[in-house]
Amino acid sequence: MFNNLSEKLDKALHVLKGHGSITEVNVAETLKEVRRALLDADVNFKIAKEFTNTVKEKALGQNVLTTLQPSQLMVKIVKDELTELMGGDAEGIDLSGDPSVILMSGLQGSGKTTFSGKLANYLKNKKTKKPLLVACDVYRPAAIDQLHVVGDQINVEVFSDKGNNDPVAIAKAGIAHAKANGFNVVIIDTAGRLAVDEAMMTEISNIHEAIEPQETLFVVDSMTGQDAVNTAKAFNDILNFDGVILTKLDGDTRGGAAISIKSVVDKPIKFIGTGEKMEAIDVFYPSRMADRILGMGDVVSLVERAQDQYDEEEARKLQKKIAKNQFGFDDFLKQIQQIKKMGNMKDLIGMIPGASKMMKGIDIDDDAFKGIEAIIHSMTPEERTNPSVINASRKKRIAKGSGTSVQEINQLLKQFTQMSKMMKMMQGGGGKRMMQMMKN
Numbered sequence: 482m483f484n485n486l487s488e489k490l491d492k493a494l495h496v497l498k499g500h501g502s503i504t505e506v507n508v509a510e511t512l513k514e515v516r517r518a519l520l521d522a523d524v525n526f527k528i529a530k531e532f533t534n535t536v537k538e539k540a541l542g543q544n545v546l547t548t549l550q551p552s553q554l555m556v557k558i559v560k561d562e563l564t565e566l567m568g569g570d571a572e573g574i575d576l577s578g579d580p581s582v583i584l585m586s587g588l589q590g591s592g593k594t595t596f597s598g599k600l601a602n603y604l605k606n607k608k609t610k611k612p613l614l615v616a617c618d619v620y621r622p623a624a625i626d627q628l629h630v631v632g633d634q635i636n637v638e639v640f641s642d643k644g645n646n647d648p649v650a651i652a653k654a655g656i657a658h659a660k661a662n663g664f665n666v667v668i669i670d671t672a673g674r675l676a677v678d679e680a681m682m683t684e685i686s687n688i689h690e691a692i693e694p695q696e697t698l699f700v701v702d703s704m705t706g707q708d709a710v711n712t713a714k715a716f717n718d719i720l721n722f723d724g725v726i727l728t729k730l731d732g733d734t735r736g737g738a739a740i741s742i743k744s745v746v747d748k749p750i751k752f753i754g755t756g757e758k759m760e761a762i763d764v765f766y767p768s769r770m771a772d773r774i775l776g777m778g779d780v781v782s783l784v785e786r787a788q789d790q791y792d793e794e795e796a797r798k799l800q801k802k803i804a805k806n807q808f809g810f811d812d813f814l815k816q817i818q819q820i821k822k823m824g825n826m827k828d829l830i831g832m833i834p835g836a837s838k839m840m841k842g843i844d845i846d847d848d849a850f851k852g853i854e855a856i857i858h859s860m861t862p863e864e865r866t867n868p869s870v871i872n873a874s875r876k877k878r879i880a881k882g883s884g885t886s887v888q889e890i891n892q893l894l895k896q897f898t899q900m901s902k903m904m905k906m907m908q909g910g911g912g913k914r915m916m917q918m919m920k921n
């Protein structure tokens with residue numbers, strides 16, 4: 482996420498390293514680079530200019546009042562301003578209605594259907610919410626099927642009426658169905674077009690008027706940069722929507738949409754999509770995003786993602802197994818699957834402060850565990866529970882079955898043994914000892 486922008490900003494802010502104070506000259510030099518970095522990331526020209534002007538004023542104004550190094554001061558001001566530009570505080574969604582109705586809008590391919598599913602899943606996991614998905618795309622039967630596939634995946638009911646070509650009627654019937662069947666959130670997925678056109682705008686505004694949703698969300702593909710901002714403006718002029726959903730932030734997004742959209746439409750970004758899987762949804766926190774843009778990572782979100790995947794019951798079982806020396810490859814596989822659910826590797830590494838910079842130039846496979854999983858899948862149940870039986874001939878068989886080499890099997894077995902030892906040590910109160918060791 483935003484690798485290019487992070488790198489360029491880092492370089493720009495580096496100019497001040499070693500300078501004793503912020504001066505008109507060095508601040509101008511730094512901000513010229515900052516502005517260039519923002520423009521390269523597809524940030525709107527006017528916004529980039531205003532941004533650097535504000536930063537300059539603040540930097541020169543605060544310079545004498547602080548004991549921070551000039552480069553630290555500049556990083557702080559840039560971070561604060563980026564946060565402000567992206568919306569200041571995080572904004573939730575309004576779920577006060579009964580049912581609360583959430584209307585999704587956006588162009589075709591923006592990720593509306595996927596996000597509808599993600600949001601339903603997110604709300605369902607909050608336990609107090611029982612969401613219903615409603616399919617209102619009457620032009621593409623495939624779109625209705627797609628929503629059903631998503632619904633099946635997350636175990637959420639989907640209301641649809643194939644053959645009915647009146648989206649307003651379907652939306653109303655969906656809400657009535659929700660009321661009659663105890664659903665307290667209704668998420669309405671609507672038809673998009675490839676570009677903003679009048680018919681689509683009329684249709685979505687008709688639905689909007691007829692159902693008066695608590696929340697109207699505009700979904701936009703962040704990869705489309707300035708176009709995303711222009712589309713947002715067109716939808717907002719008609720719908721006066723409540724919030725923006727930025728999707729596909731897991732790709733090589735340049736960042737322009739995330740940074741510019743709030744100040745152009747004056748509506749908050751509420752959620753982001755960071756992958757194709759149903760779990761790839763995050764609440765948008767401007768200050769955490771600013772941290773990520775500046776390459777400072779986002780440990781808080783990383784921990785939250787881990788917590789979302791944390792299952793107390795499973796954790797207890799695992800603890801027992803470790804204590805009894807029964808931790809096997811099946812457990813290992815489960816752990817890998819949990820990590821994978823947290824997101825793709827590149828994205829996770831980007832959330833660790835400083836890691837993106839350290840890993841620069843190293844190609845990380847999105848599916849970094851592919852080889853390991855193949856090896857474990859080629860083991861017999863006995864080998865998985867009791868790896869010590871894996872002798873030379875078994876290794877050869879496993880290597881053949883998984884398309885790997887005996888060397889790779891040996892490596893995995895070695896890692897596995899080390900990990901088991903370490904887990905045992907952490908359990909036996911060694912955790913504290915280890916933390917102490919790391920601190921020293």
Ligand code: GDP
Nearest residue numbers: 589590591592593594595728729754755756757
């Ligand atoms: P819709 O036409 O607006 O309903 O868009 P879809 O939900 O069908 O999404 C279009 C494509 O984008 C699909 O292939 C999705 O899997 C993909 N997609 C949606 N959200 C994300 C995301 O956050 N990250 C990535 N990488 N792909 C996404």
